[in-house]
Amino acid sequence: MRVPTDKEIEEAKEYLRQRLDAELSMRTNLQIVMIEAAKQIIDISYRYKISPELFRFSANRQLQEEVDAIILSLLEIIEDYTYTLAVATHEDNKDAIITCITRESYGKTFTQRAREYVDRFSKEVETAIAAGLLLNLSKDKLLSSIRQSVKTPLLNEHVQRAISKGYPIISRLGVQESFGVGRTVSSWTALSDLTEYAVAEGWMKHWELQAKACGAVGFFVMRGSSYPCNICDDEVGFHVEWDKLPPYHGHCKCFAVPVSAI
Incomplete structure (x- = not known):
């Protein structure tokens, strides 16, 4: 041989460089769409007059439905970005690539894992909003803190401040401190790993x-x-x-x- x-x-090295650029693009776009979803959820939540001490999405059925719609849209956008960047300019092999990255692996498909992680994101945003309402934060200030703490959402400065004031919002909302394979602490980490790996596989x-x-x-x-x-x-x-x-x-x-x- x-x-x-x-x-x-x-x-082969040049192909790897191009692949890594696609992975980086996935990571960048992922953060953009997650923060945009967080902004939409914050805007909606602040319109409802729910007591800060009792705030949760399920406190109002219409609020929960609106949040669910945003999370479903987020999932669809993430899937679309992932499939687009996994295929890139290789349209001649599109079907084989999509079949590859959407296959069942270790008992779950790409979509099933992504769904779990965007649901986790919803809980992280719910926790941040509960803190924001308790501390009477502006929507912009709250969104900025979510952006800054995307990798460690439960250590968000306002979440921790609310807890220090005697409001156990993490336990009240039933948010796990870690989750998933490898016990990650954020939906951003889980979704980034999942989507970038899918792009690489494609x-x-x-x-x-x-x-x-x-x-x-x-x-x-x-x-x-x-x-x-x-x-x-x-x-x-x-x-x-x-x-x-x-x-x-x-x-x-x-x-x-x-x-x-x-």
């Missing part, structure tokens, strides 16, 4: 199909970063099993160089 040429290695599915169409019989995996990772180290080398393509974990920067028989 021949060794990949320098040209082939550089082409790009690598196209890479696989394109390589096979060009007669590749396998691929050579190389590290694309220097940080210590036993998982990635174990995969370096030649493979003929196409299900062994990177990414091997979230934010994996290994790249694969297709190898032909000649």
Whole structure:
């Protein structure tokens, strides 16, 4: 089996760079749409005259329905961004890419996981709004704090201040301190990991199909970063099993160089 040429290695590296740009775009757009959803929910919630000490979305059926509609829309937007960036310019393999990233994995589909995480986001925003009402915050000030604490929403300065004043809003609203595989502490982290990984998988599915169409019989995996990772180290080398393509974990920067028989 021949060794990949320098040209082939550089082409694989360039493909990785483009893939990472798509992942970064996913992360950027995800934060934008989540903050916009939070703004809409804040605007709606502040219109209802619910006692701050008792505030929760379910305190008013119409409020709950409006919030649910925003969360459903958020889910649909996140799915659309993910599918669009996973396919990118590889329209010829669109169906195979979408099938790949929406498949069931470890008992759940992409949509099922995303639904869990946007529901979690709803609880995080509900908690922040409860704090905002208790502290008589402006909508803009509350939204700014949500943006700043997106990675650690329960440590939001206003949530913590409300708790320090004797209002146990986290326990009252039944918000788990951590959740999901790996016990993450924010819906942002969970959704970012989920969507960026799906985008990466979509790009690598196209890479696989394109390589096979060009007669590749396998691929050579190389590290694309220097940080210590036993998982990635174990995969370096030649493979003929196409299900062994990177990414091997979230934010994996290994790249694969297709190898032909000649």
